[in-house]
Amino acid sequence: MLSIKNLNSYYGRSHVLQGISLEVPAGKITSILGRNGTGKTTFLKTLMALTDRSTGAVVLDGQDISSAQTHQRARAGIAYVPQGREIIPDFTVRENILMGSFARADRKHVVPELVGELFPYLVENFDRQGGLLSGGQQQQLAIARALATGPKLLLLDEPNEGIQPSIVEEIERAIVRLNRELGMTVILVEQNIAFAREASDHFAMMEKGRIVAQGPIPALTDDLVHRHMTV
């Protein structure tokens, strides 16, 4: 699905990602784990070409997107739900979702039916301003916007960070459902080990801009977690 070879990424002069190689299998959830500041977010940003500069090969479904710009990667089928959600506060819920549709191949501006199924609250509040929603609802909105791009691959950056527990469960269910029922490939940056273990098929553990361990989720032992994630 997504094949990454020797990926390096830079902010100005600082060399943040150092030689990342990873195979992301189709139809699976791959969790990226690690402490804060180890480059997990930068990894997702690099996949979207949102850092200053990057080198290395990124191949999506046989299509080499290593030198593609951000909007071309979005149109190639990668959707990004950033940390902090980054919805547009003075756009309505509908406008926020439709923003994603600029990446659709057919350029049709429609809200996918799926959004109504997963997040009924959003559809009931189409004309509210995005900024008036709660943090959890904004997170749902950011996921809905990503779904509106018609993606093959969904990048989720700590989707449950700082969100009220009632909505955390709803979002977790939505992620699992997108994957199990609709076969969507997901790369999930996550701090919550319990959820990562429950939801994902594969993991990659990061430390100082490198991947230090990776494999199927049963290989994520308590020892590994202890060594690379305990503060």
Place this chain on the structure above:
Amino acid sequence: MFDVIFIGLSLSSILLLVALGLAITYGAMGVINMAHGEMVMIGAYVAVLSSIWLGANFLLAIPIAFVVTALFGLVIERLVVRRLYGRLLDTLLATWGISILIQQAVRLEFGLTFFGIHIDGLGPGLQNVTVPSYLQGTVSVAGLEFNGYRAFIIGVTLALTALTWFILYRTSAGVQVRAIIRNPKMAAACGIDVKRVNALTFAFGSGLAGVAGVMMSGFKTVFPDMGATMVVDGFMVVVTGGVGSIFGTILSSGLLGEINALVAIGTNDIIARAVVFAVVIGVILFKPNGLFSYKGR
């Protein structure tokens, strides 16, 4: 009193046409375009040249000026500004250089003066445009006298502002522009081709300034340096209104234009300008983000 407010409105209209383009390019792209005033100047010269060489009607000069200055804007964006996104001060210097280049090009008649060739309507001198008779004189409505030409300026501005509003808030292109103003990275991550949209936005803003130039040519003399003060006025409007707020730009151009007119009637133009500057300084001191700044997260 009423006619003072009316004169103020016509001044505000010109300010608004100049400032709208700046509001969008500064707000959306973080580019300080010092050559924006030269788009006003080029627009005015289009009015001069088209009446001399094409015998064209003043009204026809408006669309011609829009197209010519929009193309100028597109070329400037493609050649220079595009390479400087994210480097605010560099855009200021580079576009200032472009503005000087354009001024001298007009003054030297694109270099033809060196070969002893003179083009009517160009060169260092002052030029005039005659406004067609049906726009001169006064119109009286409900017992009030309106200067026909000033009413025309206000009408054109209303139409163009409505058009800009329509494009921004009712078309797919407008959604893309507004998304870029708020969050360019996320806009790109949603599949919006930020560079292309920016280039077209830049061209549109330049076109509006060109129309402002045609309007100005009807009541002021046209000369190569005329754009320099316009760009300052334009930025004052944008900063007072709040960067990134179209609504703020509209209101602050109204405010500054009216203050200018009201003070100028009581005293003179110089003092009026000083008062406008004082108001702008006051606003920046007490509301650094402008009167109608966008409230971020």
